Amino acid sequence: MATIKDVARDAGVSVGTVSNVINGAKVGDEKRALVENSIRKLDYRVSGWARGLKTQRTDCVLIILPSLENPFFTMLLSALEKKLYACKKQIFLCISDGDKEKEAKFIELAVENKIDGIIGITYSNIEEYLTEPIVFVSLDRHLQAFFPIPVVASDNRLGGRTAAEVLHRGGCHKLLCLLTISSRNTEVRKRKTGFEEYCQENDIFYNSIEISENQIKSIYSSFESRKLIHDILLAYMNSDFGDGCIDGIFASTDHLGIVICEELRKMGKRVPEDVQVIGFDGLKLINQGDVLISSIEQPVELLAETAVDSLLKLLNHEEVPDVTNLPIRFVDGGTTKTRYSDV
Amino acid sequence: MATIKDVARDAGVSVGTVSNVINGAKVGDEKRALVENSIRKLDYRVSGWARGLKTQRTDCVLIILPSLENPFFTMLLSALEKKLYACKKQIFLCISDGDKEKEAKFIELAVENKIDGIIGITYSNIEEYLTEPIVFVSLDRHLQAFFPIPVVASDNRLGGRTAAEVLHRGGCHKLLCLLTISSRNTEVRKRKTGFEEYCQENDIFYNSIEISENQIKSIYSSFESRKLIHDILLAYMNSDFGDGCIDGIFASTDHLGIVICEELRKMGKRVPEDVQVIGFDGLKLINQGDVLISSIEQPVELLAETAVDSLLKLLNHEEVPDVTNLPIRFVDGGTTKTRYSDV
Numbered sequence: 001m002a003t004i005k006d007v008a009r010d011a012g013v014s015v016g017t018v019s020n021v022i023n024g025a026k027v028g029d030e031k032r033a034l035v036e037n038s039i040r041k042l043d044y045r046v047s048g049w050a051r052g053l054k055t056q057r058t059d060c061v062l063i064i065l066p067s068l069e070n071p072f073f074t075m076l077l078s079a080l081e082k083k084l085y086a087c088k089k090q091i092f093l094c095i096s097d098g099d100k101e102k103e104a105k106f107i108e109l110a111v112e113n114k115i116d117g118i119i120g121i122t123y124s125n126i127e128e129y130l131t132e133p134i135v136f137v138s139l140d141r142h143l144q145a146f147f148p149i150p151v152v153a154s155d156n157r158l159g160g161r162t163a164a165e166v167l168h169r170g171g172c173h174k175l176l177c178l179l180t181i182s183s184r185n186t187e188v189r190k191r192k193t194g195f196e197e198y199c200q201e202n203d204i205f206y207n208s209i210e211i212s213e214n215q216i217k218s219i220y221s222s223f224e225s226r227k228l229i230h231d232i233l234l235a236y237m238n239s240d241f242g243d244g245c246i247d248g249i250f251a252s253t254d255h256l257g258i259v260i261c262e263e264l265r266k267m268g269k270r271v272p273e274d275v276q277v278i279g280f281d282g283l284k285l286i287n288q289g290d291v292l293i294s295s296i297e298q299p300v301e302l303l304a305e306t307a308v309d310s311l312l313k314l315l316n317h318e319e320v321p322d323v324t325n326l327p328i329r330f331v332d333g334g335t336t337k338t339r340y341s342d343v
Numbered sequence: 344m345a346t347i348k349d350v351a352r353d354a355g356v357s358v359g360t361v362s363n364v365i366n367g368a369k370v371g372d373e374k375r376a377l378v379e380n381s382i383r384k385l386d387y388r389v390s391g392w393a394r395g396l397k398t399q400r401t402d403c404v405l406i407i408l409p410s411l412e413n414p415f416f417t418m419l420l421s422a423l424e425k426k427l428y429a430c431k432k433q434i435f436l437c438i439s440d441g442d443k444e445k446e447a448k449f450i451e452l453a454v455e456n457k458i459d460g461i462i463g464i465t466y467s468n469i470e471e472y473l474t475e476p477i478v479f480v481s482l483d484r485h486l487q488a489f490f491p492i493p494v495v496a497s498d499n500r501l502g503g504r505t506a507a508e509v510l511h512r513g514g515c516h517k518l519l520c521l522l523t524i525s526s527r528n529t530e531v532r533k534r535k536t537g538f539e540e541y542c543q544e545n546d547i548f549y550n551s552i553e554i555s556e557n558q559i560k561s562i563y564s565s566f567e568s569r570k571l572i573h574d575i576l577l578a579y580m581n582s583d584f585g586d587g588c589i590d591g592i593f594a595s596t597d598h599l600g601i602v603i604c605e606e607l608r609k610m611g612k613r614v615p616e617d618v619q620v621i622g623f624d625g626l627k628l629i630n631q632g633d634v635l636i637s638s639i640e641q642p643v644e645l646l647a648e649t650a651v652d653s654l655l656k657l658l659n660h661e662e663v664p665d666v667t668n669l670p671i672r673f674v675d676g677g678t679t680k681t682r683y684s685d686v
Contacts, residue, residue: 045455063436068421069630071414078411081438085445090452093406093434095424102428109433112388255629286598286626286635287412 002042011038061311062092062110064103064120070255072281072298073121076139079304080119087308089116100124110134116315119307123182135314137307142185148322150314152307153187155325159296160194162330163250163278166294168204170276170337172248174241175199175206178232178260179252187323191252191280191296205241229256230263237267237275247275254279257293261335277335294336302326345385353381404654405435405453407446407463413598415624415641416464419482422647423462430651432459443467453477459658462650466525478657480650485528491665493657495650496530498668502639503537505673506593506621509637511547513619513680515591517584518542518549521575521603522595530666534595534623534639548584572599573606580610580618590618597622600636604678620678637679645669 004022008015011034020027021035038044061084065073081091092115094106103126110118117135122143130136130145143149167175177195181188192208199206209232236246251257257279261271269275272294282297284290291297303326310320332339347365351358354377363370364378381387404427408416424434435458437449446469453461460478469486473479476490486492510518520538524531535551542549552575579589594600600622604614612618615637625640627633634640646669653663675682 045451060435068417068424071417071629074411074414074417077436078438081411081436082440090449091436092403093420093424093436095421097425106433108388255631258629258632283629285628286414286601288598289601292629 002044004044006042007035007038007044010042011035058114058116059088060090060092060113060115062094062106062115062118062120064094064096064106064118064122066096066098066121066123068095070253071283071287072254072300075287075300076121076304079301080308083304083308087312094120096122096124098124100126104129107134117311119311123184123186125184135311137310137314137320139303139307140187141182142187150310150320151187151323152303152310153323153325154298154303154328156187156190156328157194157197157325159280159298159328160191160196160250161198162194162328163191163280163296164195164198164202164204164206166278166330166336166338167248167250167276168198168202170248170272172276173205174244174246175204175248175250176236176246177206177208177250177252178229178256179208179210180256181210181212181252187325188252191250195250207236207246226259226263229259230266233260233263234267237264237269249275249277251277251279254281254283254292254295257295257335261293271335272337276337278330282331291331291333293333294338295331295333296328297331298328299326345387347387349385350378350381350387353385354378401457401459402431403433403435403456403458405437405449405458405461405463407437407439407449407461407465409439409441409464409466411438413596414626414630415597415643418630418643419464419647422644423651426647426651430655437463439465439467441467443469447472450477460654462654466527466529468527478654480653480657480663482646482650483530484525485530493653493663494530494666495646495653496666496668497641497646497671499530499533499671500537500540500668502623502641502671503534503539503593504541505537505671506534506623506639507538507541507545507547507549509621509673509679509681510591510593510619511541511545513591513615515619516548517587517589518547518591518593519579519589520549520551520593520595521572521599522551522553523599524553524555524595530668531595534593538593550579550589569602569606572602573609576603576606577610580607580612592618592620594620594622597624597626597635597638600638600678604636614678615680619680625674634674634676636676637681638674638676639671640674641671642669 004015004018008018013031013035017027017031018035021032063080065077068074084091096103103122103124107129111132111134119137121139122141127144133147136149138149138151140153142151177192179192249260251260257277261277264271264275271277277293279293279295282295283292285292306324306326313320347358347361351361356374356378360370360374361378364375406420406423408420411417427434439446446465446467450472454475454477462480464482465484470488473488479492481492481494483496485494520535522535592603594603600620604620607614607618614620620636622636622638625638626635628635649667649669656663
């Protein structure tokens, strides 16, 4: 493959002149023609990274996601990839698996390699690694750095409110809110806030339980996680709160909601006849089919679009809101009794 | 941020000397100490890409996948990312959506940017873009280039045989094989070969139908695709082949198999009582739970591991087999009557 030196030699100009032609700097018409001719003749290809070293822009974006096992993250990645490709940007991918060191390494590489920016969902304490300013758009999580990091998220508070409303309108009187929440400052926490707000405003009995995300790393496959959920449900299902048992459950994710439905059925409870269950995310069977349980659907495409738009604005030194909350909606997956039209 | 020029100025040496220190070339002890001192002092960070321009190795691998909607591809990506990270390689991601131009652009960029290599599943006719040799490991698909491109795939032939065997041992007498197959030369085609072989050897009645992948781009969401599957099933279910109807169906993917189960149930057929159905891939509910239908499970982790190992071997100029076929296994998802122990 021809190098920039070959082009310079062939055109009879300096490497600097070739570089100037490539990077659109001012060059005399005659010399430009000579260089362009040699570039064509030698089939010289400009390395995008070589260009990046010069222009300080590589058109690469680092995407950090916690895992690809959760289809919500997959759908988000798919949407981000489409949107970024439309903006002629390529993706560097980091699946952190909650590994802070891994995230730190990728962020370091991103800074070193002059990547345009980062769009990420991270629940690690990575702030200490953000020692140099970089364009960073965070999904869900608030990050404290010495430069601003805007947050894009669903309207989690309204989502929590809507979940409570769906259960309430479906005839539930005793609600339980089960959340798996990171100890970090995330927007996800607002799901609980919204849920509790609605219950308080409408004088509905409720209990909330927060389970640390570490405790239930893999709800589905881990025996311990299942047992914990099972035991919590058993305790609540066998308790009478004055005038009845828990008859409506809000799970902070569909993952958790599905496990709850399975465990309830194992206990002989019918869903939604005896207990109604609503999750959060709006996951579908193999990402295309029916929703798996009644849920608060996150606007995945819009989340991706807004994150990319924010990134582009930051790159253009335009202003971006600190937090953007995007509309959610109720989707009926048969585990609640409420109809769409009721909400 | 400090540049290589700042380091050179501070150390009182030429940029070339700094570059030699960075790239491990021979430099006198005194000068090396000066440079290393300045690098520390100025907190100069070597750009990996700058290093790549010099060493012709960037430790980046391009992953090409057709989509992320199919969980099989997602699980594969997840496994590839883990394995590559363990080898200190980063991922550039291209989700092609069957867009040949997009794949071509990414391959071109990979060559230009001196990416280490490509691991990809592609069903496009991209051979014409492979004009320069690049380390390329293909999953499933045979690519014709002027340089060798090894193929890593599941043992699709044994998979097809096993699917026929599962239906046969479950008591089926009239088999139907429904395949969605790309017109390209892929290993996937062997699913049919293996299925038909088993039927012929055991004197079992069978019919095979191939549906072009273009016709059923999105089986789940497209009305036309559904209708096509529905009509084919209706035609077969209402036909008597001498001594009975079709009682066992092999679908070339779980996606297709799930749609077939749904359509059969809509027609009033019970699965597996009236008709047994087996798919291919081994998809699980939200990637962690139960398998969705009886299936031939692909060894996703092993596929990823073998693809990465092949890539590393090619980079070391070691030999790699033209085709590697990896073991599959039957997983019982309740849509067949055969037990594990029978196969």
